[in-house]
Amino acid sequence: MDARLSTLFERHGPLVYRRALQLLGNPADAEEATQEVFIRAAAALGRFDPRAKVSTWLYRITSNYCLNSLRDRARQRVLLAENAEQVAPGSVAYDVGQMVAMRRLLAEADPREAAAALAVFVDGMSHAEAAEVLEVSRRTVGNLCERFTTWAAKRLAEEV
Secondary structure, three states: OOHHHHHHHHHHHHHHHHHHHHHHOOHHHHHHHHHHHHHHHHHHHHHOOOOOOHHHHHHHHHHHHHHHHHHHOOOHHHHHHHOOOOOOOOOOOOOHHHHHHHHHHHHHOOHHHHHHHHHHHHOOOOHHHHHHHHOOOHHHHHHHHHHHHHHHHHHHHHHO
């Protein structure tokens, strides 16, 4: 393993794993996601801008990978229900039902809206912080979050 990649994994591996576990809700899936994130990071290491924050870069890779994994699961709803009790160690105690609903909505939502909602509603970022991570304007983050909220409310109302 490249020394830079090894150092990157040692410093950021636990954060990537916790992020993946929070989104995927399953330790085995989180481990697989962590491995995949670092494989992707290794492939892109030569293109990484050293002026950027490594944590922001890995956050984006991890979030995108996990959101795509949720979308790609054929048995998504079954897996989410089976893993509802899983909560990331050391994380804020979330309402399990809300996290299951949020995972399902994020998996079904428009990818850009899901990324903004994830940053703001799940991670508690300000619009400015989310804008930096997503590389869009604060106004765009607000618009994406508003569209996600409107869509999610309609989607949840349909289920009642």
